[in-house]
Structure formats: C-alpha cells, structure tokens
Amino acid sequence: MSSLEEKLVQAQKEIDYYKGRLKQLSTSYMALEYRTADLSKDVLQMTEGLKVIAELQDVDAMSDEDQLFDNLAESINIRLKMDVAAILLPVKERKLEFEMRYLKGFGSYNTEGVRKKIIKVPEEVYQSKEAVLFNKTDEKSEFGAYLSQELEIENLLFSPIIHNKNILGYFFAGRRTQLLQKGKGILPYHLNIMDAIGGVISTVQNQLERQLVLEQLVNERTKELQEEKEISENLLLNILPFETTQELKKNGKVKAKDYSMVTVLFTDFIDFTKYSEGMSPKELVEQIDFYYREMDHITMKHGVEKIKTIGDSYMCAAGLPVERDDHAVAAVRAALEIRDFVEQTKERKMKTGEPYFEIRIGLNSGPIVAGIVGIKKFAYDIWGDTVNVASRMESSGISGEVNISQSTYLLVKDLFHCEYRGQIPVKNKGDIAMYLVNPK
Amino acid sequence: MKTKVGVGYSNQTDSFAAGKEATAAALENGGLEKADFALIFCGGKHNPKEFLEGVNSLIPTCQKAGGTSFGIITDSFIGYDGFEVGVTLFSSEKIKFTVLAQGNLNENEFVAGDELGKKIESAGVEDLQALWVFYDSSKNQSPPMLNFATPLFAALEPHLPKGLPCAGGGFLADMRLSQCYQFVDDKIVSQHALAILISGECTMETTILHGCHPCSDYLTVTKAEGPVVFEIDHRPAVDVIHELLGGSEVVDIKDFAMNVTLGINRGEKFGEFKESEFANRLTLAVDEPNKALVMFEPDLVAGSEVQLMHRNLEPDYLNSVIDGVKDIIHKLNPVFSLYINCGGRARPFSGVNFEDAESVQDAVGSVPLAGFYSGVEVARVGEFLQPLDWTGVLCFLAEK
Numbered sequence A: 001m002s003s004l005e006e007k008l009v010q011a012q013k014e015i016d017y018y019k020g021r022l023k024q025l026s027t028s029y030m031a032l033e034y035r036t037a038d039l040s041k042d043v044l045q046m047t048e049g050l051k052v053i054a055e056l057q058d059v060d061a062m063s064d065e066d067q068l069f070d071n072l073a074e075s076i077n078i079r080l081k082m083d084v085a086a087i088l089l090p091v092k093e094r095k096l097e098f099e100m101r102y103l104k105g106f107g108s109y110n111t112e113g114v115r116k117k118i119i120k121v122p123e124e125v126y127q128s129k130e131a132v133l134f135n136k137t138d139e140k141s142e143f144g145a146y147l148s149q150e151l152e153i154e155n156l157l158f159s160p161i162i163h164n165k166n167i168l169g170y171f172f173a174g175r176r177t178q179l180l181q182k183g184k185g186i187l188p189y190h191l192n193i194m195d196a197i198g199g200v201i202s203t204v205q206n207q208l209e210r211q212l213v214l215e216q217l218v219n220e221r222t223k224e225l226q227e228e229k230e231i232s233e234n235l236l237l238n239i240l241p242f243e244t245t246q247e248l249k250k251n252g253k254v255k256a257k258d259y260s261m262v263t264v265l266f267t268d269f270i271d272f273t274k275y276s277e278g279m280s281p282k283e284l285v286e287q288i289d290f291y292y293r294e295m296d297h298i299t300m301k302h303g304v305e306k307i308k309t310i311g312d313s314y315m316c317a318a319g320l321p322v323e324r325d326d327h328a329v330a331a332v333r334a335a336l337e338i339r340d341f342v343e344q345t346k347e348r349k350m351k352t353g354e355p356y357f358e359i360r361i362g363l364n365s366g367p368i369v370a371g372i373v374g375i376k377k378f379a380y381d382i383w384g385d386t387v388n389v390a391s392r393m394e395s396s397g398i399s400g401e402v403n404i405s406q407s408t409y410l411l412v413k414d415l416f417h418c419e420y421r422g423q424i425p426v427k428n429k430g431d432i433a434m435y436l437v438n439p440k
Numbered sequence B: 001m002k003t004k005v006g007v008g009y010s011n012q013t014d015s016f017a018a019g020k021e022a023t024a025a026a027l028e029n030g031g032l033e034k035a036d037f038a039l040i041f042c043g044g045k046h047n048p049k050e051f052l053e054g055v056n057s058l059i060p061t062c063q064k065a066g067g068t069s070f071g072i073i074t075d076s077f078i079g080y081d082g083f084e085v086g087v088t089l090f091s092s093e094k095i096k097f098t099v100l101a102q103g104n105l106n107e108n109e110f111v112a113g114d115e116l117g118k119k120i121e122s123a124g125v126e127d128l129q130a131l132w133v134f135y136d137s138s139k140n141q142s143p144p145m146l147n148f149a150t151p152l153f154a155a156l157e158p159h160l161p162k163g164l165p166c167a168g169g170g171f172l173a174d175m176r177l178s179q180c181y182q183f184v185d186d187k188i189v190s191q192h193a194l195a196i197l198i199s200g201e202c203t204m205e206t207t208i209l210h211g212c213h214p215c216s217d218y219l220t221v222t223k224a225e226g227p228v229v230f231e232i233d234h235r236p237a238v239d240v241i242h243e244l245l246g247g248s249e250v251v252d253i254k255d256f257a258m259n260v261t262l263g264i265n266r267g268e269k270f271g272e273f274k275e276s277e278f279a280n281r282l283t284l285a286v287d288e289p290n291k292a293l294v295m296f297e298p299d300l301v302a303g304s305e306v307q308l309m310h311r312n313l314e315p316d317y318l319n320s321v322i323d324g325v326k327d328i329i330h331k332l333n334p335v336f337s338l339y340i341n342c343g344g345r346a347r348p349f350s351g352v353n354f355e356d357a358e359s360v361q362d363a364v365g366s367v368p369l370a371g372f373y374s375g376v377e378v379a380r381v382g383e384f385l386q387p388l389d390w391t392g393v394l395c396f397l398a399e400k
Helices: A003-054 A065-079 A111-115 A123-128 A142-150 A188-239 A242-251 A272-277 A281-301 A327-352 A385-395 A406-412 B015-030 B048-056 B109-123 B149-159 B237-244 B315-332 B356-364
Strands: A084-090 A097-105 A118-120 A132-135 A155-163 A166-175 A257-269 A305-310 A313-318 A359-373 A379-383 A402-405 A416-426 A430-439 B004-010 B037-043 B063-069 B072-074 B085-091 B095-102 B128-136 B166-171 B182-184 B187-189 B193-200 B202-209 B212-214 B219-225 B228-232 B261-265 B278-287 B292-295 B305-311 B336-342 B369-374 B377-381 B384-388 B392-399
Touching (some): A003 A065, A003 A188, A065 A084, A065 A097, A065 A188, A097 A111, A132 A142, A132 A188, A142 A155, A155 A188, A188 A242, A257 A272, A257 A327, A257 A385, A272 A281, A281 A305, A281 A313, A281 A327, A313 A327, A327 A359, A327 A402, A327 A406, A385 A402, A385 A430, A402 A406, A406 A416, B004 B015, B004 B072, B015 B037, B015 B048, B015 B085, B037 B048, B037 B369, B048 B187, B063 B095, B063 B128, B063 B166, B063 B193, B063 B369, B072 B085, B085 B369, B095 B109, B095 B182, B109 B149, B109 B193, B128 B149, B128 B182, B128 B202, B149 B384, B166 B202, B166 B336, B166 B392, B202 B315, B202 B377, B212 B278, B228 B237, B278 B384, B315 B356, B336 B356, B336 B377, B356 B369, B377 B392
Parallel strands (some): A359 A402, B037 B063, B128 B166
Antiparallel strands (some): A084 A097, A084 A166, A097 A118, A132 A155, A257 A313, A257 A359, A402 A430, B004 B085, B063 B182, B072 B369, B095 B193, B128 B193, B166 B377, B182 B187, B212 B305, B219 B228, B228 B292, B261 B278, B278 B292, B336 B392, B377 B384
16 A cells, blocks of 8 residues: 555544544534423423413402403413413303303314303312323323313313312313424423412412402491491481581581571470479479470471470571571471470370470570580580570460560561560560460 | 605404504504505414404505414514514505415415416516515315425526525414415415515515534435435435434434424535525424435435534524624615514424524614514525525515
C-alpha cells in the first residue's frame, strides 16, 4: 500500500470514527428529545387544564350557579381541548338518572341530539363514586361503551361531582381521536383536573349551604325585628299623631308647629274625688278605663286627636296635626257623642245600682302651638290661651251639657242648636260668652 | 395613498359575534372606512355561515377569501383552541387582489391544480406580482385522509410565471381532519383550492423557518408508494430510522409518529447548511406490520435523497431568521406580513417551550401581521414550489 493510500485509509477511518461519534451523540439526543417533547405536550396541556381551576378562584356562594356551570363547561371544552363538555344533574324523582345540563359541544358534534339524552348510571358505578375514563381504542368498560354510544363520542370521561359524600352530578368531557397527533384520547390527568374542579364546586356548595343557614337566621331575626318595630310603631302612634311619628322617625325630632285655628275639647268627671273614695284603686282604674276607651273610639271616629288625660280629665283637639276647616263641627259632634255615651251609661248603671260618672264638657276654638317636649316619655302636647279657655269652658260647664265659647259658637251655629248662657265670669279671664250646644 | 391594512381577531364562541368583532377591530386598527379585500380565517369549532354573516354585517360588499383554520396569529394574539377568528382588511390603490377557486380537490389534486393553473392563466391579470394559494387539507371522508399538496402544486407550477413569489398553506379545521371550509366572497365551499393573485405596484418576499438540521448521512428512498416510504437504502424504512436513533433500548418506534422528520436538501448537496434550502417531511404514522413510515406528503419517491432531521427545540435557531426578517423590513418597508405556521409547531402540540409565532410577532414589529396554523405549508425552496412540514412560512407584502 502506497503512502498516499495509507493516508486515505487513515483519513477514512477518522471520518468514520467521527461520523460514528456524531451519529451516536445526535441520534441518542434526538430520541431523548422525542420523549421530552411528548412529555412537554402533556405538561403544557395539563397547564391549560389547571387554568380552568384558576378561573374558578373568584367563585363563591354569591356567584350565579347557572352562569358558573355554563362557563365551567365551556372552559373545560376549550382549555382541555375537548369536543364536548357538560355537567349532568339528577333527574327529579328518578333515581340513578341524570340529564344533560350546560352542554357545550361545537362544530360537527351532535349537540342538540345529545342534549335530550338521559344517562342511566348503574347502581354499582353510582355507589363506587368512581370516575369512568373511556378510550375507544383500549377500553372494554361496558358502561364506558354505553356512554360512548349515548354521548356520541369516542373517548370520554365521566366523573362524579361529590359533595359531603353524595353525588351532586357528573362532569362529562369527550374528545374525538386526534388523527394528526399521537393517538391520545382522554388521559389520567384530565381526571385529576376534573377532581380538582369538583372540589371547588363542593367548597362553593358548602358556602352556599352555610349561607342558606345564615339567610334563614337573618330572615328570622328580621321578622322578629319587624314585629318589634310594628309594636313600637303602634305604641308610638298611641302617644303621638301619625304625622308626628313620621317626622320624628325622619328627623329624630319634631318642630313645634303653630296652628291658626283648632278646637280644643276638655271633659271632666263631676265629683270624681267623691266617687274615687268609695272604690278600690283597681276598681277606679277599671271605671276610668271603661269610659276612656269609648271616648277614644268616639274621638277617632270624628278625626279628633286625643292629646292626653290628666286624672279624670280627657283632652283632645280637632284641626291638628292635619289642619281641617270643619274642626269645630267635628269637635262638637265628638263632644255630643261623648256626652250621650256618659248619660246613657249613667241611666244603665243607675238601674243596676252601680256607681256612675257624670260629665262636663267644654270647647274653645283658636290658635295653639303643638309639639313634643323632653327626651324621655315624650308626649305630643298643645299650648296657648285657646287651651286655657277650653279648660275654663269645661270647668264653667254644666253636668251633662256641652259648653262652648263664642269662637266655637261662630263656627258651628248653623249646624247645631246653640243656647246662649250669657257672659259668665271666669277666673283670670273676666266675663266670657258661653253657649250650650245640642243637635238641631 | 399608501395601502392601509387592518388586522382584527376574536375568540368569542358565538360565531356571528366573533366575525363581527374581528372585522370591527380590523377596521379600527387599520383606520379604514371601507375595505377592498378581506382575508378571513375562522376557527374549526365555529359555524362558518354565522361567522361570514358576522363579517358581512360590517363589510357586505368587500371581496373576501379565506377558510377554516384551527388557530390564528395576529400582531397581538396567538390562539388555537378552535374559536379564534382573524380578519385582515386591505384598502389600496396600488395593490389589487383577484381570487380564483377550483373545487373537486378530493377527487384528484393534480387535476385540481392544473385547472386552477389554467384559470390563473385565463384571468390574464396584468402586473401579477405574487400569489397566495390556500387549499382544503382534509378530504372529509371516512377514514379521514389528507389532500396532498405535492400533486396540486406540481400541476399548478407550470402555469405560473417562472419564479413568481408564492406562499400558501393547507386549511385544517382541527387535528382530526374534520370538515374544512373555504370562503370565496359570499360563498362557503369545501374541497377547494384558492388562488389569490396579487398584482399592481407591489412586491412580495418570503422566508421560511423550521429550525431543523440534518443529522445523518444522505439516505436514499428505495421503495415508496404515495406517502408511504417502505424502504430506505433497500432496508425497511422503520429499521433504518430505528437504528439511526439508537435502537429499541433508546426509542420506541411508536414515538416516530409526529417526531421523525426527513429533510430534502434543494441546495448544494455538500454545501454550507442553509435552512431555507431544506424541505421537511414529517412522519404522520408508522405502519408497523410493513415497517414503513407514513409521511404527510407523497413526494418521497424512490430515488429521493433525504436526511434525518434534528428539530431544534430551543428558540435560538430563530435568531438568524429574525435578522433576515429585519433586513427585509428595512429594505421593503412592507405594508403587511402573512405567517403560515405548521399546526404541529404550536406549543401544546410541539412540546417545545416557546412559541415561535411570538418571535415572529416581535420581529415584524409594527408591520400588520396575520396568519393561521396550517396542515401543510407551501413556499419556494430552490426554484420550485414545495409543500413543507414543520415549517413556518413568513411573507411580506410591500408597495413598490
């Protein structure tokens, strides 16, 4: 062999050596890369799946359930690169039967046909609470094959949504065989993702249940409060006019208000002290209560506002808190009815020998100021000379009669029979014209 | 007036709303009041009719072309969940688009290519400067099959002016070859190839990126039928590749599908490596009983010299391409860029840890970008139009 040939052989040997080394390095590296790439694909798709869970982070008991499940099914479809996804819920009163809800199928998938399907879950599958992962190429599961046929998809998973050890429903996700990728249908990690989503739903369900309990408690408390409020308001209405309670609620206080013309009515039981001495305190209160209840009815009937009682004296006024033109007429009518009631009661009680009261009633019309004073046990009251004169009308009155002043007389004279009593002296007021009023 | 281009997208699940939203965004982004031509891509999970109605609600009279794609790419968005739609609107006095279509692709790709070529010739478009060709990748039959690009473009090429800049891709609704649709103005068709003739005062440049390097000797295909390669160097193809990859202890032949890539060097056989001169062919499946490789395209015929290609799973391979892209942008001042990217290269399907389309978005900068994820990509490799696998085809359209 010539020296040149030897050099060529040596060179070829070197070339073969380095080619061999290079081949070994590059091809073994490639084989590794093939597997790495496949693993990376799974990891990347798994990451996409985890995004479904991430999207649930803001979900809580306040979330709209329909919207939540609808979005969830769509997200499972898109993120996990499925052809169809749905949530199945139990059919009412039909054990082990589940209906399609929130079905998201796109493209050529028979969404409308599958939407009507009812899935019957075998008792043993239901009791096991296990998921079904079915890939047409490698599975022999009878239930999986049934699902595949009913749900019209080659590869699928059917995973229970478990809450407090009970099955709320099932997740269903399906994927047709991918021809341009390695033949993978549903993978175990898809199931892991569904389990995690199911966990989130269970947590939300827990929140929902706790919220329901809380809502029930709140409702009960609110009802109690409402009842308390109504009692308070009724009590308030007993001591204050309605309009005044509204002003008090709105502003926390009530301004004193001037009224240019009202009619004030006073009553007094004659010889009350004498009668009261013959009764026990309990009997006395019962008697007064009997009269005052009826007088309350009468004043309410005529739209006359009860102001207060002071011992045996009942004080009311017409024309407030809502002003009215016929205040004097209303007050006189109330006065006459009270008088008649007391007289009729007297006749009845005389017959049975029971104690009875006689009454004097006085009315006066004129301006007053009305309002509330004090911060405790406050009461609506009226002030002014008109009130004082009304009181004098009562004290200068006659038993069983209604005694009215000149100002009241001028307002009612056309409707009632008024008998002039003359100018009668009144303490600190001089002589005042008085009239006895009766129905015509 | 300079050509205006607006690109919009939507990923709403309501097809009408998605079409309308993407169109409105395109009008706004391009500052357009009207459009002369619309390139429209619609996700495979959408209803194409409703999508088109959504588009037409805003641009009813505009000329349109496009189709189903399982993912889209724009300046600011990349998506492949099946609900993405992309609308690109052109308004130009200098660039004209003419759309021609040929059906019956599923019956005979070669005949369809020939007929489309004749239509292009007959159209007599003056100042023809570039061509986009999009076609239905799915035969929509049972069992599903691909429409092959090799005979389609082999028949089309003789009808085209020599060296006409050309780019294209196969529409794919999803990874299981579901029915795919094409849009030609207001018509929705299937099994069609569309030719978009670009004419006027414009120019187009195309670059390809795949990041694959040869890592074996030249191997000769010695027996093949259609897309099935039975023998390499007179031995069963699977055995040859298995041996190259280190044997059964290192790799399972089941892992060959969607991984094993064979490259054809259209450049100088032992010259310096140039990425743009390699056409890649990806293995779709392994025919284990026959120890054969089923490829995406039927162009690896007996006598073809191929090399086992190593796919670069790191983004660094993009750097040189991006530099080239920047040079093109600097030179052309393009008005639009179109990126047709292999669906398998999308992150969840490739297993790589980066999204090459993001690098393209960065590289094109302010040039409006639209694109879609395809089944097969088409570009000139060497002198001829070449269907490609595992490749991104990026083209720039500029006014002269």
